[in-house]
Amino acid sequence: MITTTRRQFMAGIAATSGLLATRSWAFNNNSHHSLKPIPVIDTLNSAETPVRLDLQMAQHNFGNGTLSDTFGINGTYLGPIVRVRKGQETAFELTNKINEPAAIHWHGLHIPGSLDGGPHQALEVGATWKPVLPIANPASLNFYHAHTHGSTGYQVYQGLAGVLIVEDDNSLAADLPKTMGVDDFVLVLQDKKLDSTGSVVFSPSNVNDTLAVNGTLAPTLQKVAPGLVRLRVLNASNGAFIKLSLSENQPMHVIASDGGFLTKPVSTDFIILSPGERYEILVDASHPVSLMTVRFDDEEIIAKPGIVDTTSKTTPVMAVALVPDKNKRGFTGSLPTNLSVLPAAEPKAAQRIRSFDLSENVPQRFSSIAPTLGNRCYGKNQIAMGINGRPMDMNFINEAVPTGEYEIWRVTSQDGAHPFHIHGCSFRILKQMGVTPPDYASGWKDMIYAAPGSVSELLVKFDHKADSKTPYMYHCHILKHEDCGMMGQFTVEDHATPYSAPVAV
Structure with a gap:
């Protein structure tokens, strides 16, 4: 088992640790804020x-009556949910x-590097970009956000982020909750100070005072249709990992990961989301x-076969x-x-192995x-x-990859558990932190964890081109680490x- 425990939660977390949920609380407590719908x-x-x-x-009221200086996309904080369909060419x-x-x-x-929106494609003040995105992904929950060199963490924290949902024939025909605002909800979770x-x-700290949900300070309340409810959950925090569970020990049913549907629902007591990670879950809301949530630091994570968890003993909020x-x-x-x-994810299909050591x-x-x-380091x-x-050096190409060939990427860490993200693709996890990943992480992914003393492996193939003018990125999705050069x-x-x-020595 891998454990990393050097850093501890901030004391502010303990101050909010008493907010355990019960059915009577959900009906009678007036301290929660109504969840505002995202356009x-x-x-x-x-x-x-x-x-x-x-x-x-902009300035945004996070639900406590105080205005905070923010960035927004078409509003005072965050951006709209954009729904697109596989096979479309969508103009922005x-x-x-x-x-x-x-x-x-x-x-x-899954788009070419020229459309990816990486740090080589920053818009100057007042400039306009008009990309036309060919939607090749299967149905999935995706994430558009600032990726400005040295400023990604600050700009995402301030509000330059939003959700992009891809639908396809399968998802539109599926017998699943899909009426947004009734039985289908997007939840953008963010650690805040x-x-x-x-x-x-x-704040550059990974874990801070409180949690925001769709730009509203938790705890929040959402009225829903009785029965199964679909939650499309994004951890858009800069650095906080989040453990999600349900009150009263109710199981959740995971139906999709970063890149699309699983083969079948996976029932579990909890899931772990790193910054940038997404899952879709079904919840029984008959009652x-x-x-x-438990927000925790990257050095408070453990793994054993089929399980990722945290060493944090903080009471869920x-x-x-x-x-x-x-x-x-x-x-x-x-x-x-x-x-x-x-x-099936077949390691034998790989034509080469690449290694990435994060430090x-x-x-x-x-x-x-x-x-x-x-x-920029903090x-x-x-x-x-x-x-x-x-x-990170904007003028240095670290890897050259041929299209259409499977590769195994091995990812390791010298210090802390780093959520590793690759642009332009989805991949399959072969092992994470040295062991088999949880069943809910067995589908298409674009995030994998790397931790000291272990090797994480993924199987990947790239179908779109990226040249040296607009290359793809790979990086730690703890955004202060990305900004500092990881x-x-x-x-x-x-x-x-x-x-x-x-490898540089």
């Missing part, structure tokens, strides 16, 4: 009109109206039930109380037995030049982080000669 832009029936996304400066029009350059990345989408006035303020409303009519079906057909320190010769590379004594000994970039070309930069 939806639906292109399922027509993708001809461009989806307009305006990045703007993004305009940067904030006071600094900003790139918007389409996390999870409050100052003495109650304003939300930026009041609450979604409970309520995120959302789901209260059935008999006036809402929703899904009347039962738990499905089958969801999709997934090909919060780099060799002296790189740390001395790190400040010139545009990376620790007092932190100069640079890196992968394979190298901090990121690399790679090209994908037809018939490319495979290349990996030497």
Whole structure:
């Protein structure tokens, strides 16, 4: 078993540890905030009109009556839910109206590097970008967010993030809850820090004072149709891992991971989400039930075969109380037995193995030049982080990958459990932190954890191109680590000669 426990929770977490949910609490306690719906832009029936996304400066009330300085997309905080359909070409029009350059990345989408929205594609102040995205993904929950070199963490924290839902023929025909706002809900979970006035303020710490759900401070309340309810959950925190469970020891039924449906529902008492990770779950809301959370640091994670958990003993805190409303009519079906057909993950199909070692320190010769590379570190004594000994360098290509060939990527960590994300693809986890991943992580993924003393392996193939002008990224999704240099970039070309930069020493 792997354990990492050097850093402990902030004391502020304990102050909120008493909010255990019960059915009587869900009905009678008045301290929760009603969950505000996120606006939806639906292109399922027509993708001809461009989806307009305006990045703007704002002030936002997180539910406590205090205005906080924020960024928003078409609003005061976060962006709209955008629904697209597989096979469409969806036009977008993004305009940067904030006071600094900003790139918007389409996390999870299988698109060419020229459309990926990585740090090479930052919009200057006042500029507009008009990409047309060919939607190739199967039905899945995806995430668009700031990916500006050295500023990703700050801009995402301030509100430059949103949800993009891909639907396909399978998902639209599936016997599942799918009436948004009735039996189908998106939940964007984010760790937040409050100052003495109650304003939300930026913090580079992984775990802070409180939790926000869709831009509203927890605990929140959502009235739902009685019966099975679908929750599409995104951990959009900068650095906090989140353990999700249900009140009264009720099981949850996981139906989809980052890249789409599982083969069948997986019933579990809890799931773990790293920053950037997504899962869809079904919950029995015939009676009041609450979604409970424990936010924890990257060094408080453990793994054994089929299980990932945390060493944190913090009492779960309520995120959302789901209260059935008999006036809402929703899904009347039962738990499905089958969801999709997934090909077997065959390691023997791999034509090569690549290795990636994540570290919060780099060799002296790189740390001395790190400040010139545009990376930004927040620790007092932190100069640079890196992968394979190298901090992120916008002018250096770390890997060259041929299209259409399976590879095994081995990911390790020198310090802490790092959530590793790869652009432009979905992959299958072969082992995570040295062991078999949980069943709910057996489907298509674009996030995997790496921890000290173990090896994580994934099987991946790239079907879209990315050249040296707009390469794909791979990085830790603890955003302060990404900003500090724990990121690399790679090209994908037809018939490319495979290349990996030497490990720096």
